Amino acid sequence: MKYEERLQNVTVLGAAGKMGSGILLLTAVEMADLSLQTENRDKIFVLNAVDVSDEALHGLMGYLRTQVRKIAEKKTMLLRSFYADRADLIENFDIIDEYIFDVMNIVRPVNAMEAAYNSHVIFEAIKEDPALKVKIFKQIKENSNVEPWFFTNTSSIPITELDEQAELNGNVVGFHFYNPPAIQKLVELIRADKTKDEVNDFALAYAKRLRKIIVPSNDIAGFIGNGHFMRDALYGMQEAEKRANDFGGYVNSVYAINKVTQDMLVRPMGIFQLIDYVGVEVCSYIMSVMNPKLDNEDLHSTLLDTMISQGITGGQYSSGAQKDGFLKYEKGRPVAIWDVNTKAYVNISDFASAVDTKLGAAPSSMKPWKAINFSKKRAATLETIFSEMNGMDTKGAQIAKAYNMRSNEIGRLLVDSNVAANDDDVNTVMATGFFHAYGPINNFLK
């Protein structure tokens, strides 16, 4: 079966979720582009957007329309060539409108699983729950009229486990997009022990058409991305608790660690903001999937348990707005910090300047992440900043240096424990999946 034949009937499971909606968008556009090729004009392409929530599917169609328009506006020259034989489509406006319709016309929003039974390709982006994934894979496999291939977006569950438990006979591969899938370039590709070559080849071809950067990860829980992030996050939470006395209490300490990890380490977000972005609950869940599979390590945070028990979950609203977590947000900016002791948010403005003084000044060469990450002089700028930081003894610099050492250690652990093939793969994942300005395996800080 050729690439475009396999893509004639596809299902995305969890299509209205944060990851699923992005995967659906990219797949719908890819399928529409195939359908507009001259040789495919007589074929029907179907993309089932399966989700349990009617409300979320309703929102999904609005999201699709907006996003497809943006994509179409960027490739109007190509679209004019697609529709060159359509005399009725003259202006860019006509052409973009038709393209939006052609993409949307492929998508079937539905909440019945039966829709998936004719699909050759199943993208799965449901809850990170191994039992649920296995149950659904089994159900589809047993009822399918074809022999479907499964592409799971799991960020932590070993693919071999899913393959064996759902009895998929190697018709499965880990295809892990980063959030948001339409923007982040990275896809982690994870082969199970028995993943068939043709399944893997299709995954590579599809990723290439989507212009994604593929990094292979070995099939070890958490893979490269969460292998780093979960340990990095755990370290951040432990640091905050450990240093509470240094900063005049837990809340102040969360603020300090979040600030150092964003500003001093030149990251797009501080570690607590990133935990909130991914979701407090999601982080806890991923750790619980990974932890039983790790030797000599306890990847578990009682602080996350406490937060969840207090009803603080983080994550995002369907609009994409950030829900409150460790931090409380106003217009996307952190304004307060959750105090697990008093169960209330404390305004950052009440204590920020006292903590800032304790942290000490930033290096004079310091620039924000945004100014560095997209600059052509990125490497040189980082070199300057970090060599200045190496000579500093402020509390902020000490924490930053220790944090970077730990990040470095985690990176090396991933290579040593055979999750990643080499240092570069670890660094590529952090740079393209997490938007870090530099990889964890570096010689910047000493």
Place this chain on the structure above:
Amino acid sequence: MIPHKKVYMYGGYNTISLGTGRKEFNPKKERPGIEHYISEAGKGVLKQIGGADVVDDGVIGNFMAARFNNQANLPGFLPMIDKGLSMKYGTSVEGACGSGGLSLQTGIRNILSGSDVTLSLGVEVQNTMKAIYGADVLAGAGWYKKRKDGHAFFFPGQFSDRAGAYYEKYDKERARKGMSQWYANAMENARLDPTAQEYHNTNPNPYEACLKMEPNAKFFVPNLNVLDCSKVSDGASGIAIASEEGLKRMGVKPSDAVEVVCAVAATRDITQDPTDLTELEAIKYAVQKAMKEASITIGQVATAEVHDCFTIAGILTVEALGLAKRGEGCDFVAAKHTARDGKFPMNTSGGLIGWGHPTGGTGVHQAVTIWQQLTGRAGDYQVEIPNDRPYGMTINMGGDDVTISVIIYKRG
């Protein structure tokens, strides 16, 4: 056409040209509408000429308010500027990017048919759409039946074809040097005019910036880069056109005004492709006709405002004016002869590429700049007007060499 009686222009006013490049431009925020620009430019002129009571009639040049702003019937906005314009004759004229030039031509004809003071305005507010849709609207300056085969960015596509033909026939490297110098001159001049869209431009080496930016068909058009193109702009300009009697009514001395020596309007068949892509045939016809009628040579012209919607149009206009042989306009520009301290300064307030190109407003903006230059009002961008070269010229073009207005001026 040599006016059969004296026709003057006075009291020019420009709004800022708003769009990318201006610090105050934020595409995500609401911006002033077309009413604001008409009103500001109109009031700016009326203030200098003693108010609306001295005005007999008005004309607005505009290209596509009907699509950019969903607004037609523009004459109805004249009385909005000032109650004194209520119940007077008003009209609007359209000739694509040459609409401003047609506003001047109409104003001149108003005076020749008996009016004493005409308020001539030109306006366009086109940041209302993303560029990819704006390109559809601007494509209306070409023949709609050719739109289907045209580029997504239709007009850059048209002039990219002209640039490509020029590269092919002559020499791409020399051409790119000339075009890059044209861009550099535009930036240098625009930085001297606070109303210019590129007034805030700080690029230390615009010449190198343009030269190094290789045109790329994958992202834009094959033979032009984005710096070769004029900008998407919101703006308006206005000027009063008057008879001798009108000047007296306004209390203005002739020496503070410019006199229209000759006005030529020429149109080329929009349904026909240009005979030769490396020549602006209609512009050439109109400028040569104007100089012949006025009995002057190009050597007597101190400065000109030319229609550089694209750098290649600037180069081709230099050749149409006879300042350089065909194929050598690029060298003439590369040698900085059209720079502000060169032997023939052009577009001294930045032109379409530097000052901005609110399409329907451009022709009037050109007249305002020439009035300022010839009467010593150009401030920081003033150039020398030698006694033996007392003339100024404006060349405004609608579409691809289709709707041309050429006016020759001297100080009154």
